[in-house]
Amino acid sequence: MPSGKILVAQGGGPTAVINQSLVGVALEARRFQNVKLVYGARHGVRGIVDEEFVDLTQETSHNLEAVACTPASALGSTRDKPDLKYCQEIFKVLRAHEIEHFFYIGGNDSSDTVRIVSEEARKANYPLRSIHIPKTIDNDLVGNDHTPGFPSAARFVAQAFAGANLDNASLPGVYVGVVMGRHAGFLTAASALGKKFPDDGPHLIYVPERVFEIPKFLADVKTMVERHGRCVIAVSEGIHDASGQPIITQLAKDVEKDAHGNVQLSGTGALADLLCEEIKAKLGIKRVRGDTFGYLQRSFIGCVSDVDQREAREVGEKAVQFAMWGKVDGSVAIKRTGFYSADYELLPLEAVAGKTRTMEDEFITASGTDVTDAFRLYLRPLLGSGMPDAFRLRHNPVAKVLKRG
Template identity: 45%
Template sequence: MAGTFVIAQGGGPTAVINQTVVGATLEIRKRHPGARVLGSIHGVRGIRDGNYVDLSAIPEDRLRLIAGTPSAALGSTRDKPDAAYCEVILNGLKKADADAFIYIGGNDTSGTQQILTDAAGGSIAFVHAPKTIDNDLEENDHTPGFISAAEFVAGAFLSVDLDFRALPGIYVGIVMGRHAGFLTAAAAAWQLDPDSGPHLVYVPERAFSAKRFIDEVREKLDRHKRCIVAVSEGVSTADGKALVESLVPPEKLERDQHGNVKLSGSDLPAALERALAEGLPGKRARVDALGYMPRGYVGAISAVDAKEAFDAGAFAVAVAGEGGGSVAIQYDGSKTVLKKVPLKAVAGKTRHMPDDFMQPDANQLSEAGMTYLKRLVPEKYKVGKPFV
């Protein structure tokens, strides 16, 4: 396959998604000299509008500099194409004489590639390359972007635990993750010892009770003189309602272009602070949403994450040569390996954090959960245990 390759980025930016673009581009140059490589601006919108950057013409030294830069260098999109929109995309790819389309992203991106594959009937190779800090793609042990984001979260909670040893109180950090708790669980990866925070971890896989939350915070506060809490933005109550919808008045809920409630926005930190003030009057409490910072923080780019993202891009080119599919990062018990899996095994599906990663009767990580996290996010900083 020489011809023309189109590459696009979808969904939220990460610290390493540009590695995947560059890994694919350089692999195409090696495997298919003379092939044209078009970077679609703002995801599939660029294909729709015929808006591309010619990656074939970019010098390798500039590409490698871009590879190490966070965010999405081609621009991204939150568009979730339906069948009609995919027909427009398919026509755009045909106008570009595309032989292969590599789309880097998460669940929605893989779903788009499945629709396009079904519509094209084999005339174009469609490849999904994984990317998501949520770490929630089926068939993957972990996904590019997760390790770097997890390092940020682990470092943030280590730091705030040290801070609150000096001036005790309650701290709640809200972490991204609509349906999967992996990133929130990463808050515990760098705990110094059992006395260290986070003392409580709340993930979407378990129902959230406001009453139990207050009771557990009170118990940890009595025991440790401080309580550090990691809460996933996607936690829900037993009736399936998102926590933010339970605590925030409807008129204050923020929604995205698809009508989904913005979980970390919508005044959730203020609502949790009010709940703590009412349930634990007189106690010093602070609630922060970590927001977008973990997903592309320039100071927390994991070398392992960067290499895996680059290699996933290069492997995507090989998958294109085999007719298409999805790239998966798997673990064979001793090392990470790249595999081609069917798009339908990933498309539109969500991988949840295994239940045994949490202790059966406590909102804390289990040994299995800590083992998984420490394999991916090993201790990075040596700090001394304070006297208090």
């Protein structure tokens, strides 16, 4: 006899809209009579192996709707990256609790976990339906036009640079803003959507898809300062030299590494400080300021794309529909169908799992320091409605009296 139990969990870095997907699963599941209990695992796969489940069936739909509009992972998340043994533990717990449908909201590491768990269930001949639900502010999942969470983070970055540009125009100098993104530059490139007037910043954009060379960087900055009397720069935390070595390691003595063996890039202002020091020392520019957007860009409450919210909800809903009406496991993906409209499809887990998408060449200019109109066309509709706009005074100069000559 079927248990009627489904399980949902959230993995990896939180986003502004990941709870929309969670609530999409929880509420959509209520439509299906074969679902009796909706469990949520606390802190992703870690909560599964520890059997830390909460019963979402007991939640009011009203509170679920309120949680949906709250950023970060309401169930808690984890940075654990399960290997085969870990996934076997997950499967053991799923079986013990008679889970029939497993939904994991996360990035490419999470999709790989779903792939292995799905494989374990198949080998054990246990009837488990496993669905991966996409999310990542990095926008680095293959097979997706874009990923839920990215549009809202992109909106934050665009708004931040629109403001930083105005601030820098008020008090001219050089401004460096460091944006998240280890391998993919989408989020850093989103800074370009903060530009309005032709001389607005960011004047230079550095993404990890291109090799970063400090001498070239300094020459670029010098050119822009000569042209505009100031320079606003967007830099991805993942910029690296020709050998693939992160620029940040050229500065930091003790570099922290995570469970995946990756150098810690976020949660430190070191890269911005390094670049500012270089500009001050080598170009002799006095007012040089660096900001690292850090966790604000993924967690700030009150800066969200309504398009992103809707889509994050829908990938959760579609995941349940694919699970209930379909016959295969997979990863839900967003497909662009118009300007702007989107639909959803279920991709094979192998097509997404553990793969990394980076920015397409057509999105980066030949100079390597700006984005193309193709990128603007790609990103603008995702930022949603109500984007703030910047205005300036017109230049009506008054004739000098004392310095007439």
